[in-house]
Amino acid sequence: MRVMLDSLFRRLVPRGLLGRALLIILVPLVAVQIIALYLFYGSHLDVISRRLAGAVAGDVAMVVELLARHPRDEERGWIFREAAWRLDLSLALEPGAVLGPTSSRPASLPLLPLEEDLDDAMRERVRLPFDTDWQSDPRSVIIRVQLPDGVLHAEAARKRLFSGTLYLFVIWVVGSSLLLFLVAALFMKNQVRAIRRLAEAAEAFGRGRDLGPMKPEGAAEARQAALAFNSMQGRIRRFVESRTEMLAGISHDLRTPLTRLRLGLAMLPADAQDDAAAMTQDVEEMDRLIAAYLAFARGEGTEQAAPADLGELVGEAAAKARRDGAQVEVEVPADPLVLAVRADALRRCLGNLLDNARKHARRIAVGLSRVPRGDAGAWAMLTVDDDGPGIPEDAREEAFRPFATFSAGGTGLGLAIARDIARAHGGDIVLEDSPLGGLRARVRLPA
Template sequence: MKPMPSPVRPLVRSLGSPVRGILPRGLLGRALLIILLPLLILQGVALQLFYGGHLDVISRRLAGGVAGDIGMVVELLGRHPAEADRAWIFREAAWRQDLSLAFEPGAAMGPPAMRSGWLPILPLEDDLAQALQERVRLPFDTDWASDPRSVIIRVQLQDGVLHVEAPRKRLFFGTLYLFFIWLVGSSLLLFVIAALFMKNQVRAIRRLASAAEAFGMGREVGAIKPEGASEVRQAAAAFNQMQGRIRRFVSQRTEVLAGISHDLRTPLTRLRLGLAMLPPGTEDDAAAMTEDVAEMERMIAAYLAFARGESTEQAEPADVSELVSELAHRARQDGAMVSVSSPGPLILPVRADALRRCVGNLLDNARRHARRIAVAISETPREDSTRQSGHWVLITVDDDGPGIPEVSREEAFKPFTSFSAGGTGLGLAIARDIARAHGGDIALESSPLGGLRARVRLPA
């Protein structure tokens, strides 16, 4: 029996998709997130311990002290109602308890004052109200909004209203400011230091990635300077060594291919001269053999071009639209019906001769199998998530020929694979090799004209 599918995996995937969309894609952003997230958790725990423990206890004690002093004053006023005693109590309270008192005989408290919302993160107002309820046990009201330096407390006595002004400093301690400054300041300082450090590390990785991409597109980048962490320096040194080995390999292969080209073409030239010197009466046989020799020369040139890969040419800025228009003009001179649509000049860093060979091979294939050819040049945004910006330049070649079945289109790019007589089977292979050397690719699709569409994609 097959095991039942677990419902946990789809749930994890469904929850993970939004998280992946929120997470930064770059190494710098993810590294800073790895540093910042534990830092925020640590500071949150510290804040909770201080706010939920120490701060709450201190706030209740300070509020209880103020409420106890007011309760003592109320008790003394009840036991000594004389005017002289009341004045003495007010003086002693102002001197010993830092409370400003006033009495309004025969008055009654009005509606309670509105809460001020002063420092809503602190429990001062609630703690003071609870302490007054416990220690005064008379109707009271607190006003936090009228005076920025004091809290006005009104207590309803039997013969009037007692007004008390308690300094806010008795309910609030200055170390709270220092705690918040330390909490926020240390977090910002650590984050800035981490950001500067990680930025330097990521810069070295970005330079290495840019150099590798440029080298893969056939551009001369030279040796890069190893910098950053030891692992990044090792990667840069390995990249420089790889560049040297690849250049030596290409140089040696080019020299070997040049010798092979010379050795193969020399006997073919002798055969051509020998055929030209045949006696009269053998013109038909000589013409057939001369055609065979020419076909052998074309095949050798195609094989050498495929093996060489046009790798010795350096990329330089060139107008792709003008290059394609020239190739289309040559195809018209050979009898093809070719139309070209272009948005205008498109300057790209390309190897012009190699790109001419790439597009020329596509036009030759289309001309060999179709009557009508349409070439279009366009631009489209990049969909590659590893690149933050840029676009693609698309060169589309459509024809009205028989096309290639969808199951055989990828097979057509393999060397020495030909779907028609008279071809070497290297045209599409060379074209894709050149496109990929530029950092792009070639894809075969169905054409709106009824035949085959070859789409060349080049990075810009």
């Protein structure tokens, strides 16, 4: 039961900061207004209603008593005139009439105790058969009292039984609640907008899109967070630039002696060409290793994201793999799947996955699809399947670590670079069992 209540509570409570903040403001506000309305309706309004009803019933009782003491026609006319002028009661006597059975008619204001209070006051003060009519005239209430010689009709203005402060109080309660809620909603919307822009800027920067420093806005804490983000962004950018420049210098310094070695090996005499060929292969392998290490350390961090068709990038990577001798099958959707990506980095990611599959398998299948995700948006799902020996399930996460190798001839950086690029785009790569019998690399990118 408790689990069900917790689940229901989570579904009912808004997930966003704006909704939760407004709920925190609205719930106490409504509770206070309900308590105030209850106190007003249950005490103050009840007292006022009984007093107003008692006053009308007292006037009618006084008229009935005067009619009983002065039954003559000329005195009765004087009583009716004085009641109309001094008591605001319109009176008429229906001689010889008999009051019929009273019917239960609803009051025109069902939320107020007017009819009940008037009936109680009439029973207490008049002590004669009577009934009340609330429906015949919307501006007055007709009270009929059974007298010994007929039925007395007394018409009292409805405003004598009703206090206009109720309308003012309800308008005040509802109006103040709406006004406070609107002010709180506008204020909180501005504060949440600053936080949302900070989150969007952090997401964009994490995906490699340089949007520049964001403008601080909102509350002091939100402005402080924006300034801290701008400072962090600048430090990271300077670090990446300095590291890229350093790596470029290292690349130049390392490749210069390798170039001299190539030239020296090419100038060896003919009788040493066999040894020179083996040494040349070693030099080329060293050159490839240096290029792989620098690519991993650089992380393609200087490229800016731009819209690109993921299907075209997959086709280009598959065509290159075919030129290298791989047998690749490609299945992409007919409609373009355009994403804001760093195209060169993503080409390197796909190339590394295809090279890894080509080294260990004869057949490769590449699939691309668009799948919905739990929240708003979708995923671009790319799968690379092969029929090779695969990787044991308990060692698949280890395969993403730099310099981890499971066969000879690899540098152990291909999968590490591929995952680094995918995560820089807000996605990830996981390894699974392939329907072809080998390994499947599943790349997930936010679309």
